[in-house]
Amino acid sequence: MPDMVSTAVRSVVAIKTPAGTGSGFFVDQGLILTNAHVVGKFHKATIAVDRGEIKISVTGDVIGIDEKADLALVSVGPDFDRPALAFGDYDSTNLADEVIVIGFPLSDVLGDAVNVTKGIASSKRTYNGLEYLQTDAAANPGNSGGPLLNTKGDVVGIMTLRVTFNETGVLTEGTALALSVDGIKSRLPALRGE
Structure with missing residues (x-):
């Protein structure tokens, strides 16, 4: 599992707006998924990665919000790209997994x-x-x-x-x-x- 975690960590970012801070993860090239309550009503978000010696910070554009599901999609463009995390299967997730x-x-x-x-x-x-x-x-x-x-x-x-x-x-x-x-x-x- 340590290899899986070290791979997945590369695709997770910190997100900051005047509404607060949270996390997000890449779901496609240049696209980060987070919660709507993390970005609030703001159209921009600061996306930060701190991996020891590598510190990167860019501004992303909030391009989609779904208030009911509490989801937001942030675009950072191709210059700040990480591998997208793969989607699993809800029905295959069992209790105690x-x-x-x-x-x-x-x-x-x-x-x-x-x-x-x-x-x-x-x-x-x-x-x-x-x-x-x-x-x-x-x-x-x-x-x-x-x-x-x-x-x-x-x-x-x-x-x-x-x-x-x-x-x-x-x-x-x-x-x-x-x-x-x-x-x-x-x-x-x-x-x-x-």
């Missing part, structure tokens, strides 16, 4: 270093007509928009939200939700303007 979260959490505290955590697929849930994978992998503010990967390195979801309190106000732990890869695939053409 190992999953990996890659992103840039708590960058205001931890800096811009990429972070990798692992956990399991804890549950499959439907909310607002969309399918989500629940994971117990550590996820914090800044992981939003980052990929949830299976052990092959395929995207099975995009980190979308973390539940911190239940409806009675009790603190919860290990409850992060990722929009399923099927939700991504079905909405990507519209985000591209197709």
